[in-house]
Amino acid sequence: MASPILPGTGLGSGLDTGSIVKALVNADKAAKQGQIDRGTATNTASISGIGTLKSLMAAFNQTMKDLGSTTTPQFPGFAATSSDVKIVGVTASNSAVNGNYVVKVDNLATSSKVTSAAFAGGTTSPITAGTLSITQGTSTYNLDVKAGATLQSVRDSINADTSLKSAGISANIVTDSFGSRLVLGSTTTGAGSDISVSGISELTIDGSNVVGASGGPAMTATSAGSIGAVAIDANFSIDGMALTSKSNTVDKAVSGLTLNLVATGTSTVTVASNNDGLKASIQKFVDAYNALANGITALTKPSLDDNGKPTVSAALTGDALPRSILSSIRSPLAETGAGDKLTVLAQLGITTDQKTGALNFDSTKFTSAMNDKKLGGEVQKMFVGDAGSDNGLLARMTKAIAPFTDTGGVLDQRTTSLNKTKTKLSNDQDALDRRIETLTSVLTKKYNDMDTLVGKLKATASNITSMFEAMTAQQKNS
Incomplete structure (x- = not known):
């Protein structure tokens, strides 16, 4: 802030009143200003230090999280590789054993996809009210179809049903030259996983009936059943030993290995220590x-x-x-x-x-x-x-x-405390500046008044001196 003092020598007294006031103000200010400056320096350093500490611990925490990932394990004792990952993918657990395995995939496990008969009226075709039963394996899911339902609303109801969603069953509408068909699919693979639908006549589907198979009868408006083929198990061999699996993820064929069957063909799996x-x-x-x-x-x-x-x-x-x-x-x-x-x-x-x-x-x-x-x-x-x-070192x-590091933890509490101190120091500085400004104004006025008074006294003294000098001169001349 600008000082109200104009430096220079007092006209009346001849004293450097600006310097006198400045010295008095600085003497009064020094102790408190030093306290604020030291506090501000310490506080600023601490805020910076805590910020650095937070960054260091965040980086450490992220590394612990990455190393402890369950989706991409970082500490497997064995490394498994496939000579052709387009045919077989492989991962090894800590119970694996060093060795080589020739894996031949004859066919993959497939899931069920079935279609209803065609509806010439398209997606808005009316559907009879009733209970629609969807069966897969030994499980049956019942869906209440209300009056006024359409092919599209039935599809939407199937996709919104939590039990069907959990079972991996979903529905869509496919339109061909005969009309629109309700098509159901499943993420479950393997023989015996075909879907069948009953309860409402126009949506009845026999999952064991194959329609649209290559080389088979052509699709008609009334064709309903499994599209192309029924669901089958995967057929493969390991070192010549024939095996089957309902899933394309095979985790029990070779101890410590999980095989992911991707396509037909042959690949060599190698297991070695992951040093x-x-x-x-x-x-x-x-x-x-x-x-x-x-x-x-x-x-x-x-x-x-x-x-x-x-x-x-x-x-x-x-x-x-x-x-x-x-x-x-x-x-x-x-x-x-x-x-x-x-x-x-x-x-x-x-x-x-x-x-x-x-x-x-x-x-x-x-x-x-x-x-x-x-x-x-x-x-x-x-x-x-x-x-x-959570008994591992990383955890x-x-x-x-x-x-x-937790939100609201020790570091957050320390940061909050330091910020409060920073605000207090700033307020203390503002208060000191205001007090010094007031003190400067008061002292400046006092010294200016003193200087004016001294000037007046000097002028009076000069007049009196002149009078006496004049009187003395008259006496000499008389």
């Missing part, structure tokens, strides 16, 4: 942990001069929060895992640096654990835990930092 994949995933964990631990340390460690003495404080120097977080993330590392032979990280070559607190990963010990001690199958259990449980890590 490289495990090593890469463990390295990601170590890197994420070290990034968090080192980042926290950097927020609390002051800069040192050449003599090792602290010079500039770090953003959170002396703050207990970072130490609390470090303690929380170190605790799960020392806990015994849920495995049988693999229970501690040291068995995989992961140890803690006693000086820095960071993790070291010894690849030689890791390789020995994988090849000599055959611990590859237990790595996933150590990091991810048992299915449906324990996430749980340990949850009180800090």
